[in-house]
Amino acid sequence: MTTPPPSDCETDVDVLVVGAGLSGIGTAWHLQTYCPQHRYAIVEARGAIGGTWDLFRYPGLRSDSDMYTLGYSFEPWTEAKAIADGATILAYVNRVADKYGIRDKIRFGHKLVSADFDSRAARWTVSLETTDGLRTLTCRWLHMGTGYYDYDEAHCPAFAGAAGFTGAFFHAQFWPEGLDLAGRKVVVIGSGATAVTIVPELARQGAEHVAMLQRSPTYMVSHPSVDKAAGRIRRLLGDRLGHALVRTRNVLLQQAFYQLARRRPALTRRLLRKGLTRELPADYAIDTHFNPLYDPWDQRLCLVPDSDLFKGIREGKVSVVTDEVDRLTTDGVLLKSGQVLEADVIVAATGLKVRLLADAAFSIDGEQRKLGGAMTYKGMMFGGIPNLSYSFGYTNASWTLKADLSSRYLCRLLNRLAAKGQSIAVPEPDPRVQAVRFLDFTSGYLRRAEAMLPVQGDRGPWKLHQNYARDVLALRFGRIDDGVMRFSERAERQPPLPTLSAGAT
Structure with a gap:
């Protein structure tokens, strides 16, 4: 039996979850399922559930991985499309929140400002910015489910001449409401997941032409948005068992492809290129526009559902231009090569600004x-920081796979504390462990944020495996008392964290 929801006037809870997006709602379900004796609340800076899926408004917003793995393990995905649009994903998250009574635990319009842990009281004192001023809550455990990017700012280079451009120029993260692009020429700067989503959708909406301008190519792979085999499995086995089987199948396929890419990059490059030759015209300059300078999975692959981007290219509605921006002109973009791209609208799909x-x-x-430079423990806590955990998903698979495992481990840890009558859990830093870069990814948004990121260790439990099977063993079934996690009823003052970031490689 779950405990009653904390009222808005209540100022102390056992667990405080920050963020009511995909991660935070999932953590809430785990808490009330596996730790029903713990009172929890969620604080959310915005006025709605959904995080990313409520914030972004750009055309074609969709998942870039299948919803059997991006969705929750405990709530079957029953929609026809495995690659789903943003509105359907948002409805799914809201449905989960309502079905399990999670919405009542959320305090909207509460933005986390600071948190201080009192070692003797074994409590976090959390300061929150609200419309009524600063508010304070206390909790035994603080869990961060706030994602990894800034909702208020995006990365947008300062393009020379931008002020003189006479059309509309904006970043995709802040899409203008009611913008009609029918019959207009559009240039989208960028070729990451956002650009690959927006470009074919603008062509479908009637833009005269859409040019995707990229400085360098990105790996892309086409995949059907409807998983027909998954549909047959669900009809045969039912939603719950069918969902579990399809989820397991997709995890295995994702991991197999990732391992192939890391171990046989040249072969993987050839396979991806062969797929493109089936999608694009025979005389298309594939090596110019779709042959990246890096190996597969050095950066995340871009998913092209139902070949929509390639269809736009074949029909002449979409073009890919590989060049660099020299400056914006009054009516378009001047490239370093001297070519001019005419535009009525320029969209910067130039990346996110990381905010942890x-x-x-x-x-x-x-x-x-x-916490920038602090060493991460099991990819969900920090060495030397008590009673603090966070959700951070995979870079090589669906985010929620790791978020779910982290929430399950959190419940195991909380139950261990309760069973022993203890109050504090803190991973003890090990000076023998060497610090390495947090994520072995070359994506620009991560490189720009490297100074603010934590680090990982060169061995477990400080090492990030980016491997679902290994994390299942560690987080679902691994020992809580692993010789690294230190438990106590109360604590003396915590020693300062060692400085590790300078030595990360």
């Missing part, structure tokens, strides 16, 4: 702690 842990200030016993 809501950009809040963290301290222990009044002493500020910088």
